[in-house]
Amino acid sequence: MKIHKVLFLSSILFSLLISCDHPENTEEKKLPNVVFILADDMGYGDPSCYNPDSKIKTKNIDALAVEGMMFLDAHAPAAWCVPSRYGLITGRYPAREKMNWRERSLISNSQETLATLFKKNGYKTACIGKWHLGFDNLNWDQPAENNILQGGPTEKGFDYFFGMHASLDIPPYFYIENNKLVEKATELVGDNASVDATSYISGAFWRKGAIAPNFKHDEVLDKFVSKASTFVENHLKSNGDTPFFLYVPLTAPHTPWLPKEAYTGKSDAGEYGDFVLQVDQTLGNIRALIDRNGLAENTIFVFSSDNGPVWFQKDIEKFQHDSKAGLKGMKIDFWEGGSRVPFIVSWEGHIPKGTKSNQLLCFTDMMATFATIIGDATFNQNNYDSYDLSKAMLQKDYSIPIRKELLIQDKIFRKDNYKLILGSGLGGLSKTYDPDSIYLTEASNQGELYDLSKDLNESNNLYDSQQELVESLKSEVEEILTKD
Numbered sequence: 001m002k003i004h005k006v007l008f009l010s011s012i013l014f015s016l017l018i019s020c021d022h023p024e025n026t027e028e029k030k031l032p033n034v035v036f037i038l039a040d041d042m043g044y045g046d047p048s049c050y051n052p053d054s055k056i057k058t059k060n061i062d063a064l065a066v067e068g069m070m071f072l073d074a075h076a077p078a079a080w081c082v083p084s085r086y087g088l089i090t091g092r093y094p095a096r097e098k099m100n101w102r103e104r105s106l107i108s109n110s111q112e113t114l115a116t117l118f119k120k121n122g123y124k125t126a127c128i129g130k131w132h133l134g135f136d137n138l139n140w141d142q143p144a145e146n147n148i149l150q151g152g153p154t155e156k157g158f159d160y161f162f163g164m165h166a167s168l169d170i171p172p173y174f175y176i177e178n179n180k181l182v183e184k185a186t187e188l189v190g191d192n193a194s195v196d197a198t199s200y201i202s203g204a205f206w207r208k209g210a211i212a213p214n215f216k217h218d219e220v221l222d223k224f225v226s227k228a229s230t231f232v233e234n235h236l237k238s239n240g241d242t243p244f245f246l247y248v249p250l251t252a253p254h255t256p257w258l259p260k261e262a263y264t265g266k267s268d269a270g271e272y273g274d275f276v277l278q279v280d281q282t283l284g285n286i287r288a289l290i291d292r293n294g295l296a297e298n299t300i301f302v303f304s305s306d307n308g309p310v311w312f313q314k315d316i317e318k319f320q321h322d323s324k325a326g327l328k329g330m331k332i333d334f335w336e337g338g339s340r341v342p343f344i345v346s347w348e349g350h351i352p353k354g355t356k357s358n359q360l361l362c363f364t365d366m367m368a369t370f371a372t373i374i375g376d377a378t379f380n381q382n383n384y385d386s387y388d389l390s391k392a393m394l395q396k397d398y399s400i401p402i403r404k405e406l407l408i409q410d411k412i413f414r415k416d417n418y419k420l421i422l423g424s425g426l427g428g429l430s431k432t433y434d435p436d437s438i439y440l441t442e443a444s445n446q447g448e449l450y451d452l453s454k455d456l457n458e459s460n461n462l463y464d465s466q467q468e469l470v471e472s473l474k475s476e477v478e479e480i481l482t483k484d
Helices: 002-021 059-067 081-090 114-119 217-239 270-292 313-319 363-373 390-394 428-433 467-482
Strands: 033-039 069-071 124-130 160-164 187-189 209-211 244-249 299-305 343-346 355-357 405-408 412-415 418-422 447-451
Touching: 033 270, 059 270, 059 299, 059 343, 081 114, 081 363, 114 124, 114 244, 114 363, 124 217, 160 217, 217 244, 217 270, 270 299, 270 313, 299 363, 363 390, 405 467, 412 467, 418 467, 447 467
Parallel strands: 033 244, 033 299, 069 355, 124 160, 124 244
Antiparallel strands: 069 343, 187 209, 299 343, 405 412, 412 418, 418 447
C-alpha cells in the first residue's frame, strides 16, 4: 500500500515538474482572432510606407507596417477584382473557374473557403463589405424580387454578412444583410461623374440604375465600420473567448471617389488621394475597435488591395503622384502595376515588428498559411494553389523561398525572377482610355518575358531572344491548369 502511495505521489511530482518546464501544457493556447481588410483598387505606390514619394500620407497603414511585416512581392491572383477575391476566399487560382459572376455564385456549396476553414476550427466568421463573387438568383432587372438572395456569403461559411453585391459604381445599389435585401431598390439614380476627372471612369463616377431610397454612396465606408463594430461587440457579449474571423472587403478607393469633407484637400493627389486617406482612416477605425475591446494582443491584422489602381499617365503628370511607384501598367494590365499590391500583416509577439519580406506571395496562400497558424490538421495543401507562408511571416526556420512560382489569371506565369506574359500585357482600361501613355509600349506583342531581378519596370522584353525558356514556362502553365 505504501509503495502505491509513493508511486502516486511521484507521478504527481513529475507532472508538476513537467508543467513548470513547459508552462504551455498547463493552459491551452488561445487561437488568434483574424481581421483581413481588403482595399479596392489601391496601388502599390499609394501607401507612403511603400512609396516615400507618395503624395498621400497614410498614417494608419504606415503604423501597421511599423508593427508588422511588409511583403514587397505580394500579388493578387488577378489584375481585377472578381478573380482576385475568388483566389483569396478559395485558395485556388481563378484561372480554374469561369468568372461569370453576374450569372451565378462562383463558389460551389461543397467548396472549402477561408470562412469554412475558420468555422470548422471553432471561429465565428463575418464578411462586411463588397462580396463580388456572385449570387445564384440576382435578378438585374428586378433586384427586389422576393427580397432574398441565394448563394451568397452565408452559404459559403460566413455566419454573418453585411454589404454589397459588387462595386460601388455597378447598379443596383442596395445593402444586403445575411441573405436579405435591407431595403428594396425601388428608385432610380442617374449617371454620375466628376467635371475635371482625367477619364470618364475616374473621379466620382457611377453608372445609372436602380437604388434603394436610403442608400447613399458616400456613407458606405462608415456603414461598414459601424457594422464591424456591432459584430465585434455582439460577439464578445455572446461568444466570450471564441475567436473570430472578420473579413472586410472595402468598396474604396474604387470609383466613385467620394472623400468626405474631413478628407477633402488633405492629400496632394486630388479626389483619389483624399479618398485613399479616408480608406486609411477606415483601417485606423477598425484597429481602434479591436484595441478598445482589449483584443489587440491576440489579433492577426492583414491589410492589402485586390489589384492595382485606375491611375493613368495623365494622373501621374497632373498630380506628380505615381500610384504604382514606378511599376508598369495598372488595373486590368498584366504588367506589375496590375497585380503587385501592398500586403501588410501584424501579430503582436509573433510577427517581428518593422520587418520586410521579399517572399513571393499570392492571395491564394492565405488558405494554407492560416490552416497552419490555427492548427488545422486536416488541411490538404495538395488540393489548393496555396503555400504555407507562416514561416516567412514568423521568420522561423526560413532561409529559402517557399513559393517560387505563381499563376495570375491565365495570362501571367512567374517562375523565380522570370515573368512570362502570354500575349500582350496591355489591358482593356489602358487601351481604351489612355492609348498614348508612355508606359504602353508592348501593345502588339505576341508575348512578353522579363527578368524582374534586373528589370522590375518591364522595359526589356526577352520573349524573342529566350524562346527555349518561353516554351519551358508555357509547359509549366499547361501542367498547372490540367491539375484539378
